[in-house]
Amino acid sequence: MLLGKVVGTLVSTRKDEKLEGLKFLVVRQINVENQETGGYVVAVDSVQAGVGDVVLYATGSSARQTVLTDKRPCDAVIMAVVDTWEVNGQVKYRKE
Amino acid sequence: MLLGKVVGTLVSTRKDEKLEGLKFLVVRQINVENQETGGYVVAVDSVQAGVGDVVLYATGSSARQTVLTDKRPCDAVIMAVVDTWEVNGQVKYRKE
Amino acid sequence: MLLGKVVGTLVSTRKDEKLEGLKFLVVRQINVENQETGGYVVAVDSVQAGVGDVVLYATGSSARQTVLTDKRPCDAVIMAVVDTWEVNGQVKYRKE
Amino acid sequence: MLLGKVVGTLVSTRKDEKLEGLKFLVVRQINVENQETGGYVVAVDSVQAGVGDVVLYATGSSARQTVLTDKRPCDAVIMAVVDTWEVNGQVKYRKE
Amino acid sequence: MLLGKVVGTLVSTRKDEKLEGLKFLVVRQINVENQETGGYVVAVDSVQAGVGDVVLYATGSSARQTVLTDKRPCDAVIMAVVDTWEVNGQVKYRKE
Numbered sequence: 015m016l017l018g019k020v021v022g023t024l025v026s027t028r029k030d031e032k033l034e035g036l037k038f039l040v041v042r043q044i045n046v047e048n049q050e051t052g053g054y055v056v057a058v059d060s061v062q063a064g065v066g067d068v069v070l071y072a073t074g075s076s077a078r079q080t081v082l083t084d085k086r087p088c089d090a091v092i093m094a095v096v097d098t099w100e101v102n103g104q105v106k107y108r109k110e
Numbered sequence: 111m112l113l114g115k116v117v118g119t120l121v122s123t124r125k126d127e128k129l130e131g132l133k134f135l136v137v138r139q140i141n142v143e144n145q146e147t148g149g150y151v152v153a154v155d156s157v158q159a160g161v162g163d164v165v166l167y168a169t170g171s172s173a174r175q176t177v178l179t180d181k182r183p184c185d186a187v188i189m190a191v192v193d194t195w196e197v198n199g200q201v202k203y204r205k206e
Numbered sequence: 207m208l209l210g211k212v213v214g215t216l217v218s219t220r221k222d223e224k225l226e227g228l229k230f231l232v233v234r235q236i237n238v239e240n241q242e243t244g245g246y247v248v249a250v251d252s253v254q255a256g257v258g259d260v261v262l263y264a265t266g267s268s269a270r271q272t273v274l275t276d277k278r279p280c281d282a283v284i285m286a287v288v289d290t291w292e293v294n295g296q297v298k299y300r301k302e
Numbered sequence: 303m304l305l306g307k308v309v310g311t312l313v314s315t316r317k318d319e320k321l322e323g324l325k326f327l328v329v330r331q332i333n334v335e336n337q338e339t340g341g342y343v344v345a346v347d348s349v350q351a352g353v354g355d356v357v358l359y360a361t362g363s364s365a366r367q368t369v370l371t372d373k374r375p376c377d378a379v380i381m382a383v384v385d386t387w388e389v390n391g392q393v394k395y396r397k398e
Numbered sequence: 399m400l401l402g403k404v405v406g407t408l409v410s411t412r413k414d415e416k417l418e419g420l421k422f423l424v425v426r427q428i429n430v431e432n433q434e435t436g437g438y439v440v441a442v443d444s445v446q447a448g449v450g451d452v453v454l455y456a457t458g459s460s461a462r463q464t465v466l467t468d469k470r471p472c473d474a475v476i477m478a479v480v481d482t483w484e485v486n487g488q489v490k491y492r493k494e
Contacts, residue, residue, distance in 0.1 A: 015326075015344040015378055018159045021140070022197040028358075029190035030156050038111075039144055040195055046310070046328055046342045054142045056111040056166055056195075060318050060375075066197075070314065070326070070344055075171045075267075075363045075459075076377035080188070082319045083375075087156075087179075087189045089172035090111055094317035094373045095206065099328055101310040103355075118293040120236070122262065125286035126252050126272045132218075134207075134262070136238055136291055150238045152207040152262055152291075171363075171459075178270045181274075183252075186207055186225045188286035209440040214430070214485040218454065221478035222444050222464045228467055230399075230454070233423055244429045247458075248454055257486075266362075267459045279444075279467075279477045282399055282462035303422075303440040303474055316419045319474035332404070334424055334438045348414050348471075358410065358422070358440055363471035368414045371471075381471045387424055387440075389406040390449075 015027055015070045017044045017096065020063050024056055032086045039063060039092060041071060046099070048107045057090035058083055070094040111166045113140045113192065116159050120152055123135055128182045133203060135188060137167060142195070145201045151187040154179055166190040207262045209236045209288065212255050216248055226279045231255060231284060233263060238291070240299045250275055251281040260299055262286040303358045305332045309349050316352055318395065320374045327351060327380060329359060334387070336395045345378040346371055356381040356395055399454045401428045401480065404447050406441055417471045423447060423476060425455060430483070432491045442467055442473040452479040452491055 018041035026038070036058045041054035048068075057071045060080040069092045071077075077091040078084055098108040114137035122134070132154045139149035144164075154169045156176040165188045167173075173187040174180055194204040210233035216229070228250045235245035240260075249263045252272040261284045263269075268274055269283040290300040308331035314326070317353055323348045329343035336356075345359045348368040357364075357380045365379040386396040401427035410422070420442045427437035432452075443454045444464040453476045455461075461469055461475040482492040 015376070017344060021197055022193035022199075022202075024166070024191045026190040027193055028157055029166075032175065032177075033189060042142070046330070054118055056113065061316055070312070070317075070392060072375045072377040074377055076366060076375050078172060078175070079320065079373055079375040080368070081320075087168045087172050087175040087187060089113070089168040089170055093321060094314040097313045099160055099310055099312035101328055103310075103383055106310075118291055118295075120262070120291035121289045123289055124288040125251055125262075128271065128273075129285060136293055138238070146228070152209065174268060181271060183264045183268050183271035183283060184207070185264040185266055205217075214490075216454070217481045217485035218478040218482055220445055223475060224463065224465075232481075232485055234430070246442075250400065260469055261447070270460060277463055278417040279456045279460050279475060280399070281456040281458055303472070305440065334426070339487070349412055351486035358408070358413075360471045360473040362473055364462060364471050367416065367471040369416075369467055376444055379471060381417060382410040385409045387406055387453055391406075394406075 015072050018042060018069050018071050020042050020065050020069060021068045030087055046101050046106060055090045058088045061092060061095055063092050064093050068096045069095060076110045085091050111168050113138055113163050114138060114159050114167050116165060118119045121128060126183055132142045142202060151186045154184045155188050157188060157191055159188050159191050164192045185206050207264050209263050210234060210263050212257050212259045222279055238270055238293050239299060241273060247282045250280045251284050253263055253287055255284050255287050258287045261300045262288060303360050306330060306357050306359050308330050308355045310358060318375055322328050334389050334394060343378045345380045346376045347380050349380060351380050351383050351385055356384045358384060399456050400442050402426060402455050403428055404451045404453060413420050414471055430485050430490060439474045440478045442472045442477050445479055447476050447477055447479050452480045454480060
């Protein structure tokens with residue numbers, strides 16, 4: 015899994031029928047120092063994340079293992095909102 | 111999923127039999143600022159996208175989860191035409 | 207899928223038994239401008255492609271969806287010989 | 303599989319129900335010279351690894367093949383703690 | 399599949415039970431010119447390859463399609479020892 019920050023939302027009305035009802039979030043990738051890396055992904059939200067949340071997302075077939083995304087053409091899912099992480103004993107992020 | 115702009119079409123007559131009837135589109139990758147990143151993919155179209163459309167595409171095994179691409183040797187599918195997205199409250203793209 | 211140009215062949219006699227009978231081709235990746243990008247892949251040929259052909263190849267589990275590669279330890283397959291593609295109305299390649 | 307060094311832990315309380323009970327570790331990627339490469343992954347721990355351990359991790363659908371991660375939205379798993387490796391006859395790492 | 403050169407071995411005693419009995423090899427990636435590219439992978443050996451061998455390896459779920467790696471948390475497998483390959487009619491490598 016990679017870390018990301020939810021920065022926005024995406025709307026699509028013309029889409030594959032299997033995508034009906036899914037919410038798409040725009041996620042900027044961040045590294046373990048909590049810095050943006052320049053990468054991004056558009057991910058389906060399975061945990062009611064919101065703009066500003068720091069999240070974990072899974073990609074590939076693992077993105078279809080939530081109840082919400084099962085058998086859907088989805089290759090990225092937000093499956094956890096992050097509370098905190100630390101590196102070498104230092105807290106790098108803590109959700110307020 | 112990643113964002114892309116459909117820029118062209120591709121034709122192949124000699125192909126695996128499981129690919130019969132699929133339409134291939136040439137897609138340039140774009141980032142969340144709606145800028146081309148230099149990358150591309152040739153994707154199967156599942157939503158009747160056209161040249162000029164901004165789309166979402168899925169890759170890997172997730173690209174085989176549409177009715178159209180089920181069990182086919184396809185690793186990239188356009189499964190949504192994008193209406194709009196925003197980042198930090200700013201609209202970055204809106205379909206005309 | 208990505209575009210590639212078949213540039214050579216590879217021979218292996220000591221290999222997993224599930225690979226018996228497959229032909230391996232050396233493929234240089236090309237971009238939508240029909241320029242080599244420096245990347246490559248060794249792919250199984252499912253369409254009798256030859257050196258010099260411009261092809262589409264699929265990777266990952268999708269590479270096992272042809273009849274030829276089903277359930278084999280193959281992560282890249284050539285599943286189409288390209289006739290032509292165009293970008294923004296310009297033909298970028300046409301098979302002679 | 304790639305080599306990594308476990309450098310920290312991550313906590314999430316709001317997560318997909320299928321992730322309950324899994325431990326997330328922050329892993330910096332290392333190369334065969336035992337140097338950090340700048341990359342990272344957040345991986346599920348299946349072998350009771352701890353901060354400071356050098357580990358092997360698997361990604362993609364292979365990350366769901368441990369008993370612990372079966373059918374869960376997990377795309378990276380630590381499945382081995384490394385004792386030692388050598389390159390061209392030179393020991394590059396040995397667990398103390 | 400990609401080309402690699404086996405340069406070493408890796409030992410792990412604490413590992414997922416499904417990995418028992420597998421041999422891990424350290425593989426440096428090479429390109430079609432038979433030059434190292436800086437990348438590497440730790441792969442399971444399914445063909446009794448040895449240090450110094452030039453090999454083909456498969457990644458992702460395809461790495462689990464050998465009899466040896468079936469249903470194991472393995473995302474890279476050596477499934478062929480390379481005898482020779484050529485590019486544009488020139489032999490780039492030949493096993494001695």
